[in-house]
Amino acid sequence: MGLRQEQLGGHMAAAVTGLDLNDQLDEPTQATLIEALHTNLVLCIRGQSLAPVPFRNAMARFGTPMLRKQLAQTTECAEVNIISSEDRDELGDGRKLVNGASWHTDDSFMRAPCSLTMLYGVVVPSSGGDTQFINMYAAYDDLPAETRARIDKLKVVHKYESSRRTGRVAKRPKAEMAAMPEAIHPLVRTHPETGRKALYLNPNRMEQVAGLDRVESDKLLDALIAHAIQPKYQYRHVWQQGDVVIWDNRCTMHKANADYPAGERRLMHRVIVAGTEPF
Ligand code: OGA
């Protein structure tokens, strides 16, 4: 079976079929996947059947896997986390918690956020549970030239529990919170691999634009968010069991949907990898 690629969302997202990530891919095939990810921002590799260790090893060809102790880890491999319909806010109110239910980019509250996130659909509901994405290159490119010039050099403080947040976030132990002090990131990021500029927003984690007063900062961030989340910049991924979806957090936002039928399960295995940028 040869490798086949198809476009999914028109302006972003592609799917490939005809490869097994349990195999050691040859260099040209791996280079094709990385190129497809850079061009399409979201890459779906269909039809996989992967135990945690082979999943981690396949993803390690895209970057260095990072440990994420805040999420449940598989017993087979600590670098493979579990995102599940059974997730609860264990230390908080104990209620069901949907990780990533509002627009975000992963890890922006950290000083060195992961570059890529990989989700593997182990159990996919019969309908719903889609993951939505936004093309943040396109959102940036479409801004008026004056806005781009105004924001190009600005930086934003990001925090785990920002005062602007609208979504619920899982309660964390005090020691963990202390180890996650605020981080400051550019509002416009230049992608280290593609050289393209992207808006770097995280509505739930951004606290304030450095150097602007609170009112001005809120006004700017609200306007940029409203611009970026327009449907024309979005792609909605409808999961098939066995999909491995890789996205680039440096030039996308994404959002989970908990709209699948009550009583149905959704189980994802997750790996994140570090970028090559110095932080
Ligand atoms: C994540 C995430 C979305 C989903 O794993 O970072 O936001 O649809 N997941 O599960």
Ligand code: MN
């Ligand atoms: Mn996420």
